Amino acid sequence: MPTRSRDQRSTRGPSIRLAALELFTQHGYGATTMADIGAAVGMRGPSLYKHVTSKQQLLAEIMVGTMDALITEHDRAVSGTDDPGERLRRATEAHVRYHARHRLEAFVGNRELRSLEEPNLSRVLAMREAYEHGFRGLVQAGVDTGRFHVTSARLVSYAILDLGMGVAVWYREDGELSENQVVWQYGEFALRLAGAAL
Missing domain, CATH: 1.10.357.10 (Tetracycline Repressor, domain 2)
Structure with a gap:
């Protein structure tokens, strides 16, 4: 189970960063929330925090x-x-x-x-x-x-x-x-x- 978690983190990380990049570009860092980033990749807050801390x-x-x-x-x-x-x-x-x-x-x-x-x-x-x-x-x-x-x-x-x-x-x-x-x-x-x- 821990191995799968690490694998998920490594595979989801790039898509999360890309979503953040696009949202920071469109709306600015200050106006973008973690909920926005999660929604962009189809994840709720608790799941998102398994992949990124902030x-x-x-x-x-x-x-x-x-x-x-x-x-x-x-x-x-x-x-x-x-x-x-x-x-x-x-x-x-x-x-x-x-x-x-x-x-x-x-x-x-x-x-x-x-x-x-x-x-x-x-x-x-x-x-x-x-x-x-x-x-x-x-x-x-x-x-x-x-x-x-x-x-x-x-x-x-x-x-x-x-x-x-x-x-x-x-x-x-x-x-x-x-x-x-x-x-x-x-x-x-x-x-x-x-x-x-x-």
């Missing part, structure tokens, strides 16, 4: 999971080459592609940061800082080797991150441009922001 836990799992995925994709993108321009392009493309494919996570991640409580807030802020530092380091490496020409690597990293996050707002699969077209163009934008000779 609404805050769900928000933290969503936001930490988002940052984990972004950092993992960033590290994968820049591996295999030492060329500063290629590393920045690949990192930007991974950033943009994630935001094109995970619009709800991006929306909740930006809007609901204020709703995180400690220690979740500090954990997510540290992950966001590490992610930004990854981009800043790529730009600075290009400056150090004479490939990029900017006065502030920090400012360029912020601009690139903002560009990618904006994609989550407007991009649609059935829109004018394909995902690959958007990703490639944003890679070009990043290199221009870094002052690279194209």
Whole structure:
């Protein structure tokens, strides 16, 4: 019996997080109740609490999971080459592609940061800082080797991150441009922001 309970928890967890993500996007974290989340997955309160301890836990799992995925994709993108321009392009493309494919996570991640409580807030802020530092380091490496020409690597990293996050707002699969077209163009934008000779 305990084994079945663990199995149920592992299989229901993703559907509960998805329901929470959709409700946080539609109504906001503050206006969403655990009863709302339970209703979305066909569960009453007592049953829901067998799978998740609180609404805050769900928000933290969503936001930490988002940052984990972004950092993992960033590290994968820049591996295999030492060329500063290629590393920045690949990192930007991974950033943009994630935001094109995970619009709800991006929306909740930006809007609901204020709703995180400690220690979740500090954990997510540290992950966001590490992610930004990854981009800043790529730009600075290009400056150090004479490939990029900017006065502030920090400012360029912020601009690139903002560009990618904006994609989550407007991009649609059935829109004018394909995902690959958007990703490639944003890679070009990043290199221009870094002052690279194209």
